[in-house]
Amino acid sequence: MKTIIITKKSDYTWLRDIFPGLHPLLIPLCNKPFIEYLIDFSILVGSSGLRIISDGVISDVENFCEHGSQWGVEISYANILPSESLSKVLEKNSRFCSGERIMIISGLLFIHYNKRSDYRSFFASLPPGEIFGCSNGNLSLTGVPSELGKQETPPLLSPVVLDCIGQYYELSNEILHHRLADYVLPGYSNEAECFIGRNVVLQKSVTVIKPIIIGNNVQIFTGSVIGPGAIIGSNVIVDRESTVSESIVMDNTFIGEQLEVDKKIAAGNLLIDPESGYSLTMEDPHLLSGIKSKGISGSPFQRVTHGLTAAWMIMLLLLPYLLLKPFLKLSGCWKTEKIVYHSMKHGKKISLNRVSIEKQSILASIAVFLSLDRFTWLFWVLNGHLAIIGCSPVSVSQGIQIINNNTAGYRPGVFSYSEAEDWPQNTFDSDIVDHYYAVHSNLIKDIFLTQKALFNRIHHEDKI
Amino acid sequence: MIFHLDTSSEKAIGIAELQGRIDANNCNDLKKSFSQWLQYSSNIVFDCSGLEFIDSSGLGAIVDCLRKALEAHGDLRLSGLGPKVSLIFEITKAKKLFSMYPDSSSAVASFSLLGSV
Numbered sequence: 001m002k003t004i005i006i007t008k009k010s011d012y013t014w015l016r017d018i019f020p021g022l023h024p025l026l027i028p029l030c031n032k033p034f035i036e037y038l039i040d041f042s043i044l045v046g047s048s049g050l051r052i053i054s055d056g057v058i059s060d061v062e063n064f065c066e067h068g069s070q071w072g073v074e075i076s077y078a079n080i081l082p083s084e085s086l087s088k089v090l091e092k093n094s095r096f097c098s099g100e101r102i103m104i105i106s107g108l109l110f111i112h113y114n115k116r117s118d119y120r121s122f123f124a125s126l127p128p129g130e131i132f133g134c135s136n137g138n139l140s141l142t143g144v145p146s147e148l149g150k151q152e153t154p155p156l157l158s159p160v161v162l163d164c165i166g167q168y169y170e171l172s173n174e175i176l177h178h179r180l181a182d183y184v185l186p187g188y189s190n191e192a193e194c195f196i197g198r199n200v201v202l203q204k205s206v207t208v209i210k211p212i213i214i215g216n217n218v219q220i221f222t223g224s225v226i227g228p229g230a231i232i233g234s235n236v237i238v239d240r241e242s243t244v245s246e247s248i249v250m251d252n253t254f255i256g257e258q259l260e261v262d263k264k265i266a267a268g269n270l271l272i273d274p275e276s277g278y279s280l281t282m283e284d285p286h287l288l289s290g291i292k293s294k295g296i297s298g299s300p301f302q303r304v305t306h307g308l309t310a311a312w313m314i315m316l317l318l319l320p321y322l323l324l325k326p327f328l329k330l331s332g333c334w335k336t337e338k339i340v341y342h343s344m345k346h347g348k349k350i351s352l353n354r355v356s357i358e359k360q361s362i363l364a365s366i367a368v369f370l371s372l373d374r375f376t377w378l379f380w381v382l383n384g385h386l387a388i389i390g391c392s393p394v395s396v397s398q399g400i401q402i403i404n405n406n407t408a409g410y411r412p413g414v415f416s417y418s419e420a421e422d423w424p425q426n427t428f429d430s431d432i433v434d435h436y437y438a439v440h441s442n443l444i445k446d447i448f449l450t451q452k453a454l455f456n457r458i459h460h461e462d463k464i
Numbered sequence: 465m466i467f468h469l470d471t472s473s474e475k476a477i478g479i480a481e482l483q484g485r486i487d488a489n490n491c492n493d494l495k496k497s498f499s500q501w502l503q504y505s506s507n508i509v510f511d512c513s514g515l516e517f518i519d520s521s522g523l524g525a526i527v528d529c530l531r532k533a534l535e536a537h538g539d540l541r542l543s544g545l546g547p548k549v550s551l552i553f554e555i556t557k558a559k560k561l562f563s564m565y566p567d568s569s570s571a572v573a574s575f576s577l578l579g580s581v
Contacts, residue, residue, distance in 0.1 A: 259555045271551055278547040283487070284520040287556070 107137025169274030486522030506538025513544030
């Protein structure tokens with residue numbers, strides 16, 4: 001079984017008007033992007049591959065889903081023309097389909113499912129054709145059904161087509177109020193009907209009434225009441241004595257003090273009444289406004305200084321690197337491993353050679369002394385993917401969830417703050433040290449800590 | 465802003481038609497005009513059917529007008545609020561301060577039916 005997801009611009013014109021720049025497959029439903037629900041569902045159905053097809057730009061979706069390693073399913077992408085029919089789309093993607101059963105999800109179709117259910121045998125046994133269809137979306141199957149393992153009682157499927165803001169609001173509400181247990185949702189959930197993300201600050205006398213979902217990096221100020229039925233995205237501030245109930249607050253939104261947001265959608269400075277569909281762009285930043293994601297790459301001056309330092313180190317170390325590396329490699333003291341890390345630039349990845357040098361000879365000691373194992377990393381500072389000093393870079397396999405959830409304070413560096421402070425590497429404590437300095441660093445601290453990191457690396461380890 | 469008096473009932477009710485935008489640029493004009501309107505009647509209706517936008521300064525001006533009307537032993541009632549303007553009144557809780565009516569005639573009638581102050 002494979003799955004094809006087809007979205008055409010005509011399916012989501014309503015969404016583009018409200019959230020320009022946001023691809024519909026990335027619109028959050030209870031803080032989980034829409035596409036993730038589709039991926040989860042296609043996995044439950046038994047899909048081994050998934051192709052996302054669109055007549056618009058899908059680079060954001062590609063950046064988010066990549067090749068699907070996060071879900072253990074292979075994801076690929078294709079473009080179509082707006083006028084192309086389904087048969088033409090299948091014909092163009094015949095190599096992907098290659099005689100297998102194909103589930104086709106067309107339009108902004110949401111399918112309610114239960115994470116504990118197994119839909120594989122049911123979908124395998126269904127005859128080809130349309131399972132659900134309406135003017136704006138349908139769910140269909142192609143290929144030969146299998147009679148093996150046919151289920152006596154078919155699982156209940158209830159598709160919903162997102163075709164207006166009211167439908168989006170209702171669907172979010174339905175998940176929050178009735179189907180929270182059916183889906184894997186982001187955030188910690190120590191008790192039922194309550195999901196809270198990382199770095200959430202609830203000041204004193206804040207009242208939280210379930211069900212609620214709160215994203216990452218959220219501050220709720222004194223005297224506010226959150227819930228019931230509040231879905232609060234990431235990077236949100238709710239100022240003092242405000243009430244948010246039965247509402248959706250999208251990412252990067254500031255809710256001013258003493259406001260009452262009830263049955264509304266707040267997205268930046270846009271306030272939407274989902275019932276009537278009316279929206280209002282607020283001009284008062286103290287009432288409702290957007291929050292620019294806090295830059296963690298430092299001030300422009302700080303970035304320039306990091307770049308200049310990297311350039312100076314490259315010039316200084318180029319000759320020793322070219323001379324020592326071949327010798328060390330031949331003697332077996334120089335070992336490399338290619339690892340893909342998350343970059344400082346949000347959503348980007350970089351492939352770095354992690355070098356380990358065994359201090360078995362004087363040459364190896366000199367190489368360690370000069371930090372030649374990090375030499376190639378310095379080039380990534382020049383194009384802004386790394387800082388000279390920052391957090392230890394997080395590999396894609398290790399921390400994809402962390403990065404995708406916009407954790408503040410991720411600023412990978414050639415050298416790490418925890419190295420400077422001499423903490424054992426790759427531990428929870430070193431992560432905290434890195435995070436602390438990434439948020440609170442300044443140029444002076446960076447210079448001082450870089451020197452410390454270099455010094456610590458020289459004399460502490462036999463093998464780097 | 466157009467102001468006229470409705471004398472169809474036993475007492476004169478002032479009706480002010482608010483149009484376009486009320487924001488930081490013209491909220492002081494509203495405050496000044498309102499003080500003059502109070503000389504004709506302390507019971508006033510703001511007909512907001514032509515009001516397209518209001519910001520917090522405008523909202524503050526309308527609340528100031530309400531305060532002045534109450535001090536003059538009258539009342540300020542709103543009519544014909546559009547959905548966008550209603551949103552501002554709703555989230556700032558200003559809706560709770562005012563009596564609101566779908567149109568100016570029902571707002572005028574409310575003064576005689578419910579009895580003004």
